[in-house]
Structures are given as C-alpha cells and as structure tokens.
C-alpha cells in the first residue's frame with residue numbers, strides 16, 4: 001500500500017468553478033476573488049480579507065503596510081519555512097531569529113523577549129502546522145514594546161484560541177493556499193486585518209499601487225480612465241480561476257477540518273503507547289488546525305549533543321517507511337542552518353539548538369481528508385514494526 005504525505009481534495013464543484021471564468025472571460029482578480037475574500041472573512045471572523053498570490057507575498061505586503069524597512073529588526077522563529085524570514089529581507093530590514101519550543105514547534109516566547117532591542121519594530125509569530133502560537137503573551141510583549149504583529153498563519157486555517165481564529169490577533173494575518181495546506185488554490189494567499197485603512201492599502205499594494213481595482217473601474221462610468229497610482233505596489237493579484245476554486249474549497253473547509261481532526265485524534269490514540277514518539281497536542285480551549293501531523297522522534301531526551309545520533313536513527317526510520325510506501329517528511333527547516341542565513345548572519349546550528357533539533361527530529365505523518373482507516377492503520381503498523389532503531 002502507498003500512503004502519500006498529502007492528497008489535495010477536489011470534487012466536481014471545484015472542476016466546474018475553475019472552468020467557469022473561461023466562459024465569462026474575466027480571469028484575473030474579478031468577482032470570484034471578491035467572493036472568496038467574503039467567505040474567508042466570514043469563516044475567520046476577520047473584518048477584512050485581501051487575496052493575493054501566496055502567503056509569502058501576503059507577508060511582504062503586510063510588512064510594507066506596517067512601514068517596516070531598512071534599520072528595523074523583525075523577530076522571526078528559527079524553525080519555519082524560509083519565506084517567513086525572506087520577506088523581512090525583501091523590505092531591507094533585519095530578521096532576528098528566535099528559538100522555538102520543542103513541545104509546540106512554535107516560538108519560545110522567553111527567547112523572543114530576550115531579543116527585543118530598541119530597533120525591533122515587529123514580530124512574525126508562526127502558527128506552525130496549525131497549532132496557534134501563544135498570542136496572549138506575544139501581544140502583551142508587542143504592546144509593551146510598541147511592535148507590529150504580523151501573524152504567519154500559512155498553516156493556520158481553522159486554528160483557534162478560545163474560539164478566536166488565528167490571523168485576527170495581530171495587526172495582520174497571512175494565510176497560504178499551497179497544496180500542502182488544508183484548502184488549496186494551487187498557489188494563493190490571503191491577508192486579514194481589522195483596519196479599513198490597512199485593507200485599502202493592501203488592495204492597492206497588490207495591484208501596482210492602483211487606488212481603484214479593475215473590477216470597480218469596469219462597474220463605473222468613464223471606465224476608460226485608468227486609476228490613480230499614489231504608491232509603489234506590486235503585481236500580487238490572484239487569478240479568478242484561483243478565486244473560483246477558493247470559493248468551492250472554502251465551502252468544504254469545515255468538513256476538511258473535521259476529517260483532519262478525526263484522523264489526528266485517531267493517530268493520538270493509536271500512537272499513545274509509543275514512548276519514543278511525541279505526538280502534537282493543543283492546550284485546553286485551543287483548536288489545532290492540523291495542517292500537518294508532526295511528531296518529535298525522541299527515543300532519548302532530545303539534547304543538542306545527541307542531535308547527530310538521533311537524526312541518523314530518525315532518518316533510518318523514515319527511509320524504512322519510504323520503502324514500505326509510507327511517505328513522511330521533516331516538519332520544516334531550521335532557517336539559521338540554511339546557507340543564506342548561516343553565512344549572512346554568521347550563525348551556527350548551536351545558536352538555536354531547539355530549531356536545529358526540530359529540523360532533525362521532526363517527522364510529519366500522512367494526513368489528508370480522504371485518508372482511509374486502512375491507510376492510517378498501515379502507517380501505524382509500519383511505524384511500530386520498525387520502531388526507533
């Protein structure tokens with residue numbers, strides 16, 4: 001049996017939705033993108049939602065809208081997808097990496113607090129794999145030090161703290177619709193904000209700086225006159241094919257989250273007797289989005305001096321699973337060990353020991369809404385058969 005790490009879910013509604021713009025002829029940022037934004041805002045409880053081409057471009061626009069630039073420092077977890085740090089470089093600011101907590105894979109708030117300087121202007125907490133970051137503590141620090149908060153909610157769809165959706169705690173939230181995420185539009189992103197002025201700014205930034213969108217202009221008199229352009233923007237417009245797919249995917253989001261949660265809880269039960277594998281958990285009252293089911297391989301206490309030996313054992317297990325047709329993946333990467341960051345900021349793996357351990361000891365198991373119990377049983381059976389080595 002072959003069990004992939006993920007399998008995006010598409011049905012006939014998705015297929016019809018993607019084809020429809022071919023008939024209307026409106027294929028870029030039109031009525032379907034607007035409809036997707038409306039559904040997304042409603043689902044998350046965000047006052048405003050602005051679609052764009054990816055979470056990366058959404059984070060970039062949020063930093064521009066927050067007026068972050070050269071000379072500014074931005075706090076970023078060291079264990080995250082490289083885009084979270086890259087966007088800080090895009091605006092000429094300095095990403096200041098912070099270590100993470102191995103129990104949650106999210107930023108270690110104490111470590112982050114120690115790295116605040118007079119130049120710190122913002123933080124980008126990440127809700128990694130769908131587990132919310134500790135927004136109460138992070139927002140309190142931000143208030144004390146007058147920092148902007150840009151939530152990297154790439155993995156955060158349906159992640160909530162006491163019912164409040166992630167992406168609505170900070171100044172901005174940025175979501176991803178890449179195929180590894182719960183719902184997908186191929187590539188795609190969404191930025192949320194509570195502020196009408198920021199919403200208007202984001203809408204201009206994604207469209208070359210235009211004060212009025214093409215859709216609005218076409219509905220007006222004198223549509224032949226182009227918009228005013230008051231600031232430097234980008235072309236981060238989502239296509240209407242993607243918007244249409246976003247609408248039909250959004251309608252399935254509650255079912256997708258329900259399926260992912262049921263499967264994750266079934267993993268929790270089936271893996272409870274393995275003392276060498278730490279499974280993901282959310283505090284009481286928090287809702288895990290389960291973008292991924294990422295475990296920590298820990299047959300011994302995961303300390304930095306054991307990193308190489310434990311990594312070799314984890315990799316041997318992942319290779320054995322691969323040979324059995326079970327796809328696993330490391331959770332994400334330790335940004336400070338990537339050549340760009342290591343060399344530019346003169347970093348070593350030991351500078352962020354937990355991030356290094358997380359990269360080398362994390363293991364994502366297959367999780368997707370159409371996964372059958374037989375597929376899941378196969379994953380668990382092979383994991384138990386091989387053991388920690």
Ligand SMILES: Cc1ncc(COP(=O)(O)O)c(C=O)c1O
Pocket residue numbers: 053054055056057080081083084126128152154155175176177178188189
């Ligand atoms: C934590 C995190 N941030 C940002 C991104 C970038 O998202 P996108 O591919 O939509 O640009 C990802 C994507 O995997 C991610 O996992």
